[in-house]
C-alpha cells in the first residue's frame with residue numbers, strides 16, 4: 258500500500274487490499290469459516306440433508322449473491338466504513354446508514370458466540386494433539402465435548418486467546434494484517450480440506466452419508482427450515498451486516514465485482530460440500546446421529562480419524578484447518594466496528610481495537626458461559642449463545658439484506674448501478690447487469706421478506 262508523503266497536512270492514504278489475489282483471499286477468508294465447517298453440516302444434518310441443501314442453494318443464488326454484489330459495490334464506491342458509506346451515498350437526511358449501525362450490532366452478537374465456537378476449535382487442537390479425544394464411541398465423544406463447554410474457566414480462557422489473536426492481526430492493518438494473513442492461510446485451508454475429504458470418503462460405509470447429503474427428503478422442509486436455510490446463506494457469505502461493504506471499500510477500482518462475488522460464492526459452496534463430504538460419511542459409518550446439532554463437529558470428526566493410520570495427525574490438522582477458517586471470518590467481523598469507530602469517530606485504529614475487544618470480552622463471556630454459569634439466562638427459551646445466533650442470522654442480516662437491495666435498486670438507481678459494476682463501462686457485462694438489477698429490484702427483497710414473515714410465523 259502506498260503511503261502519502263509525510264507532511265503536516267497530508268492524510269496517509271487509506272489502507273486497502275493490494276492485489277486481486279489479496280482481494281480474493283480476504284473476501285473468501287471472510288466467507289469461509291465455521292459457517293461452512295460447523296454450521297452448514299449441523300444444520301444440514303438436523304434439517305434432513307439434501308432437501309435443505311437445495312433450498313440453501315436457491316437462497317444463495319437469488320438472495321445472497323445479489324446482496325453480496327450490492328454491498329461490495331457500495332463500499333467500493335464510497336471507500337468508507339459501513340456507516341459512512343451509506344451516509345455518503347444516500348440522499349441527504351435519509352437514514353439508510355442505520356443498516357450500517359445494525360451491522361455493527363450484528364457484528365457484536367455474532368462475534369460473541371462465534372469466538373466461543375472458535376475457542377472450542379482452538380482447544381480441540383490441543384486436545385487432539387494430546388490424544389484425549391480420539392474415540393469412535395459416541396458416548397465418550399459427547400462426554401469429552403460436554404466437559405469442555407461446561408467448564409467456565411476453560412471456556413473463557415480460550416475465548417480470550419481467540420479475541421487477542423484476531424485483535425492482534427486487525428491491529429496490523431488491512432494490507433499488512435488481514436490481507437497478508439489470509440493470503441497465507443486460505444491456500445493451506447484448501448489443501449487440508451481436500452486431504453481430509455478423501456480420507457473420510459474412503460471409510461467403509463461412507464455411501465450412506467453421501468446419500469443423506471445428496472438425496473432430498475422434502476417432507477422436512479417447513480417455513481422455519483426455509484428461513485434457517487436463508488439465514489445460513491446470509492451468515493455463510495458474510496452479508497447483510499456491512500462486512501462486505503467494509504471489505505468492498507478496500508477493493509481496487511479495477512476489480513470485477515460480480516465476477517469476484519461469484520467466485521467467492523462458488524468456492525464457499527465447494528468448501529461446504531467438502532466439509533459435508535468429510536463429516537457425513539463418518540457420521541453414518543460410526544453410527545452417530547446426523548441431528549446432533551452444534552456439537553456435531555466436535556463429536557463426529559474425532560471419530561472419523563480415531564481408527565485410522567495417522568488418525569491423530571489428521572485430527573490435529575482438521576482442527577487447525579477449522580481454526581484457520583474461523584480466524585479469517587472473525588477478522589472480517591471485527592473489522593466492521595473497528596473501521597466504523599476509527600473512521601467515523603476519528604479514534605486511532607489501536608484504540609478502536611482495544612475498546613471493541615473489551616466490549617466483546619464482556620458480551621462474549623455471556624455466550625462462553627452459556628453452558629455453565631449463565632445457562633439459566635434465557636429468552637424465548639434460548640440461552641445467549643443460541644439467541645445471538647438466531648437473531649443475527651434470521652433477523653438482523655435478512656433485514657439488512659432487504660435494506661441494502663431496496664436502497665440500491667430503488668434509491669441509488671439503475672444508472673449508478675451499471676456505472677459502478679461495469680467499472681465505468683470498461684467491463685462488457687451489460688446483459689449480466691440487466692438480469693442482476695431486475696433480481697435485486699424485484700426478487701431479492703420480496704423473497705427475503707416473504708421467507709422471514711412466513712418463517713417467523715407472521716402468516
Ligand code: PFF
Nearest residue numbers: 288290291292493495500586
Ligand atoms: N461467513 C462466516 C462463516 O461462514 O463462518 C461467518 C461470518 C463472517 C458471518 C462475517 C458474518 C460476517 F460478517
